[in-house]
Amino acid sequence: MRxxxxxxxxxxxxxxxxxxxxxxxxxxxxxxxxAKEAAKDAAKEAPKESNASTDIPAPYDRDLMRMSExxxxxxxLRGLCAAPDAADWPARMKTxxxxxxxxxxxxxxxxxxxxxxxxxxxxxxRVCTPAAHEAAARYVAEGDRLSxxxxxxxxx
Numbered sequence: 001m002r003x004x005x006x007x008x009x010x011x012x013x014x015x016x017x018x019x020x021x022x023x024x025x026x027x028x029x030x031x032x033x034x035a036k037e038a039a040k041d042a043a044k045e046a047p048k049e050s051n052a053s054t055d056i057p058a059p060y061d062r063d064l065m066r067m068s069e070x071x072x073x074x075x076x077l078r079g080l081c082a083a084p085d086a087a088d089w090p091a092r093m094k095t096x097x098x099x100x101x102x103x104x105x106x107x108x109x110x111x112x113x114x115x116x117x118x119x120x121x122x123x124x125x126r127v128c129t130p131a132a133h134e135a136a137a138r139y140v141a142e143g144d145r146l147s148x149x150x151x152x153x154x155x156x
Contacts, residue, residue: 036101049135060154064100065113065148068093077136081120081128 058064075089093114103108125132 020128030145058149062097063150065109067143068096068110068113068152069117069120069148070139071096072114072119073121074136074139074143075114075119076121077125077132077139081124081132081136083136 071089071093075093078089079086084137093110097107097110101110121132121135
């Protein structure tokens with residue numbers, strides 16, 4: 001299931017984590033001196049604005065945090081049940097954090113959601129049971145629905 005990484009990268013682009021040029025470059029010698037000074041001042045302030053805008057939650061943050069919890073629960077449950085894809089879940093979370101964790105606070109929120117999902121099952125399950133298989137299957141289905149909804153709504 002390689003779709004989540006592509007969706008997350010697309011969502012990262014939509015969230016503005018990939019910097020876009022703040023000002024259009026003018027040809028040299030064409031701008032008036034006052035316009036050049038204004039462009040310099042705006043260019044100096046652009047990094048400050050981009051840092052401030054990354055702290056604003058994206059419209060899909062709630063769903064993304066839920067996806068992180070699901071990945072955490074699946075990382076534990078699939079590992080507990082020795083599923084062939086057990087190692088994929090922590091790697092998917094790493095991909096999500098790399099593409100969406102643009103600030104330390106955002107990375108912490110994503111990691112916290114993952115840890116909540118992981119610990120929620122680590123506290124109650126010691127061996128793989130039919131209930132653990134059922135929970136994992138439900139999380140896979142929910143994660144699939146959520147990733148499709150995110151892609152449909154925010155990813156095109």
